[in-house]
Structure formats: structure tokens, C-alpha cells
Amino acid sequence: MPTIHLLLILCSLLPASLLAQTSYFEGSLFFEVELKGAKAELLMQNEPNTKLIMHLKDDDYIVQLSGGRYPKTFLFIADSNYEYSIDMASQRAFRYSAHTDFNQPEEEPVKAQPTGRQVEVLDIMCNEYRLRKEDEEFLYYVHDDYRVNTALYPLKPRAKASFLAPGLEGRIPLMTIKRTQGLTVRTTVKKISPQEFDAEQFAIPPGFTVKNRDYRF
Numbered sequence: 001m002p003t004i005h006l007l008l009i010l011c012s013l014l015p016a017s018l019l020a021q022t023s024y025f026e027g028s029l030f031f032e033v034e035l036k037g038a039k040a041e042l043l044m045q046n047e048p049n050t051k052l053i054m055h056l057k058d059d060d061y062i063v064q065l066s067g068g069r070y071p072k073t074f075l076f077i078a079d080s081n082y083e084y085s086i087d088m089a090s091q092r093a094f095r096y097s098a099h100t101d102f103n104q105p106e107e108e109p110v111k112a113q114p115t116g117r118q119v120e121v122l123d124i125m126c127n128e129y130r131l132r133k134e135d136e137e138f139l140y141y142v143h144d145d146y147r148v149n150t151a152l153y154p155l156k157p158r159a160k161a162s163f164l165a166p167g168l169e170g171r172i173p174l175m176t177i178k179r180t181q182g183l184t185v186r187t188t189v190k191k192i193s194p195q196e197f198d199a200e201q202f203a204i205p206p207g208f209t210v211k212n213r214d215y216r217f
Contacts, residue, residue: 024058024147024148024149024170025056025145025146025147025148025172025194026056026057026058026194026195026196026197027055027056027192027193027194027195027196027197028053028054028055028056028192028193028195029053029054029056029172029174029189029191029192029193030051030052030053030189030190030191030192030193031051031052031053031054031187031188031189031190032050032051032052032187032188032190033048033049033050033051033052033067033185033186033187034050034185034186034187034188035048035183035184035185035186036183036184036186037182037183037184038182038183039182039183040183040184043183046069047068047069047070048068048069049065049066049067049068049070049071049072050066050067050068051065051066051067052064052065052066052187053066054161055197055201055202056148056172057197057199057201057202058078058148058149058152058199059078059148059149059152059153060075060076060077060078060199060202061075061076061159061161061202062074062075062076062202063075063076063161070216070217072085072217073085073086073088074086074160075093075202075204076157076158076159076161077202077203077204078152078153078154078157078159081154081156081157081158082095082158083158083159083160084204084210085097085214085216086204087214087216091205091207091208091209092208092209092210092211093204093208093209093210093211094210094211094212094213094214095210095211095212095213096212096213096214097213097214098213098214098215098217100213109166110131110132110133110166111131111166111167112129112130112131112138112140112165112166112167112168113129113130113131113167114127114128114129115128115129115130116128119141119175121141121174121175121188121189122174122188122189122190122191122192124143124145124146124174125143126141126142126143126174126175127141127142127143128140128141129141129142129167129168129171131165131167135180135181136178136179136180137178137179137180138162138165138176138177138178138179139176139177139179140162140165140168140171140173140175140176141173141174141175141176142168142171142172142173142174143171143174144171146171146172146174146192147163147169147170147171147172148163148170148172149170150163150164150169150170162176173187174188174189174192175187175188175189
């Protein structure tokens, strides 16, 4: 049954001022990804994924990328503190991508800062946060009604989800703009579906082999 559930699903502590909050988002968010800039045309020749679906429950999540040459599925399980790459066809799960650096030094976390600007996303008035690091700039558009409980996550999570960016305090970006030289990537939510999931839906199905590096892409 867990295998069926996973197939169906695919188609740090909070500040004192937030401790009283008991309502966190559980459900699915559907995004579209748009590339612009001088480098966009070259990247589009590689057929990158242009759609993203995120399913959230407590401190676990599933991300499904589609619309490109290589669809991908990722599953973060907080108990193991790994974001697994899932290969449903071959019944395998991988702990690391081919580009993961095991000896990567710890960096001082960069904190997202509110800009005071508001932008409407899917009829929701969102607050803009800016995060800058080296040659990248991120703009996150968030609303307090859509957030996760970061207190449930490991102290140093291996998760790559943007809502874990320092300063966002678990707010889920409904739109993200990433700017680098010659390229702007805009990820915008198109549909929000609150729903309750079963915990077993966020588990590696029985019979799957867990490996380290994923060299598929």
C-alpha cells in the first residue's frame, strides 16, 4: 500500500511571537517555472523542467519536477534527514545527487530580509523577502497563512526546500525569483490544494533499494 500511496501523491525553532501558532500548511502546491535572460535560450535547448509540484506534511515533503526531458521526484524524510531522489521505475532511492560534495565546508547562513514591498500572487498579497549570496539574488514572496513548522525539522536539515531559508521562518514562497548573470528563473504557484495526507505516503516504499549517489542525470 505505501507504494500505491506514493504513486498517488505524485500525478531552528520558531521565534517566541510565533509559538502560539498551531495552523501549518498541509497539502499540495502546483508551480510553473519560467526562464528569461541571455542564457535562457541555451538552457531551454536542454529541455529543463517547467513544472513543479510540492506535497507537504509536517516535516516531510515530496517534490515532483516535470515538463522537461528528465522528470525528477524527490522525497525528504525528516527522520533520516535525507532528501532522496526517487527512481520509481527501478524501485531505487538515492541519498545524494551526482554533484553532492561530501566535504563541502560549512558556510555562514545568509538571512532573507523583508523589503517592505508587497506583490499579489494568485490573488494573495505576499510580502517580499530578499536573499543575496555571492553572484545570486533570491526574491521570495510569502504570506503568513502558508508556512511549515520548522521546529519539527532537524537542526541542520539536508533539505533543499526554500521555506527553510534563514529569515523566512517556515513561510512557503508562493513565488521565487532567482537572478544570476544572464538568467532569471521565476517559479510561481498556480494552484494551492490544502488536504490531509497519511504519514505512510511520505516513506520509501517496501522493496526499494537505497543507494548513495544518483548518476542518472
